[in-house]
Amino acid sequence: DAKTTQPPSMDCAEGRAAxxxxxxxxxxxxxxVYWYRQIxxxxxxxxxxxxxxxxxxxxxxxxxxxxxxxxxxxxxxATLRDxxxxxxxxxxxxxxxxxxxxxxxxxxxxx
Amino acid sequence: xxGVTQTPKFQVLKTGQSMxxxxxxxxxxxxxxxxxxxxxxxxxxxxxxxxxxxxxxxEVPNGYNVSRLNKREFSLRLESAAPSxxxxxxxxxxxxxxxxxxxxxxxxxxxx
Numbered sequence: 027d028a029k030t031t032q033p034p035s036m037d038c039a040e041g042r043a044a045x046x047x048x049x050x051x052x053x054x055x056x057x058x059v060y061w062y063r064q065i066x067x068x069x070x071x072x073x074x075x076x077x078x079x080x081x082x083x084x085x086x087x088x089x090x091x092x093x094x095x096x097x098x099x100x101x102x103x104a105t106l107r108d109x110x111x112x113x114x115x116x117x118x119x120x121x122x123x124x125x126x127x128x129x130x131x132x133x134x135x136x137x
Numbered sequence: 138x139x140g141v142t143q144t145p146k147f148q149v150l151k152t153g154q155s156m157x158x159x160x161x162x163x164x165x166x167x168x169x170x171x172x173x174x175x176x177x178x179x180x181x182x183x184x185x186x187x188x189x190x191x192x193x194x195x196e197v198p199n200g201y202n203v204s205r206l207n208k209r210e211f212s213l214r215l216e217s218a219a220p221s222x223x224x225x226x227x228x229x230x231x232x233x234x235x236x237x238x239x240x241x242x243x244x245x246x247x248x249x
Contacts, residue, residue: 060237069141069227069240070180113179121235124195125172127179 028053028116032131038108040137044101048114051095057118059090061099062127063110070113070127073099104135139163141241143228149247150218158213158244160228168231169211170238171195171203173224180227186211187234218248 031049038044050059060075074081074088076097081088087100101108113130144159162169167188172180172195182195184203192203200222202214211230215222225245229238 062238067243069229069242070238072237072239075237117235119235124182124185125180125238129179 027118027121027126028057030114030116030128032112032114032128034129035132035134037134037136038101038104040106040135041103044099044104044108044133044135046099046101046112046114046131046133047096048099049096050114050116053094053116054118056120057116059088059094059097060115060117060125061086061088061112062115062125063108063112064130065107065110073112075117104133106135106137109133109135141228141230141239143226143241143244145244146242147245149249150215151249152218152220154218154248156215156218156246158215158226158228158246159210160212160241161210162228162230162239163209164230164232164239165208166230166232166239167208168234168236169205170229170231171201171211171213172227172229173197173222174227174243175224183213183226220248222246223248 061073062070064070076088090097111130141162170185171183186192186205189208225243229240231238
């Protein structure tokens with residue numbers, strides 16, 4: 027599975043959109059981009075995933091560039107409860123499910 | 138709608154004691170996983186079960202055994218606990234191997 031690179035930390039004002047970038051320049055054609063987050067002392071939480079097209083669900087939107095070398099997770103109206111570590115993971119469709127969590131991005135939502 | 142339930146939530150053991158961590162999911166998922174997370178580190182896969190009746194080693198299986206009791210339940214056993222196994226243990230499940238995983242709240246295990 028391709029390596030991903032994320033900034034170590036970001037701040038966002040409450041109520042504003044949080045845009046979290048992820049680079050995955052070596053991603054292959056059958057690898058999905060998954061986003062998870064972990065709020066302090068809780069289990070990781072699945073957010074969204076996509077292959078080529080942009081995706082949206084009740085939690086977030088995922089924008090994948092046309093060349094698939096990078097993506098952005100968008101939390102449209104960040105709240106204090108969105109403060110967490112966010113992980114971007116590239117996972118092939120044939121992967122048995124072994125998630126490799128890197129260091130992720132620590133998002134601090136401020137009032 | 139419980140999702141993934143782990144028991145116990147906290148446990149303290151002495152070196153050499155044995156213990157089984159329990160995990161159950163009510164989402165009719167086929168695949169289940171056990172991870173450990175050490176302070177300041179990401180999750181590491183211990184064992185996984187792609188489907189009922191199968192189990193496979195992950196990244197750090199030494200010192201652990203697992204049992205996929207049925208489709209709902211996947212237990213993790215420490216036969217002879219060691220201080221290096223002090224960690225937070227997370228169980229997860231997914232509808233299919235490689236699909237989105239849903240995690241429990243973890244078991245915080247300390248071994249003295």
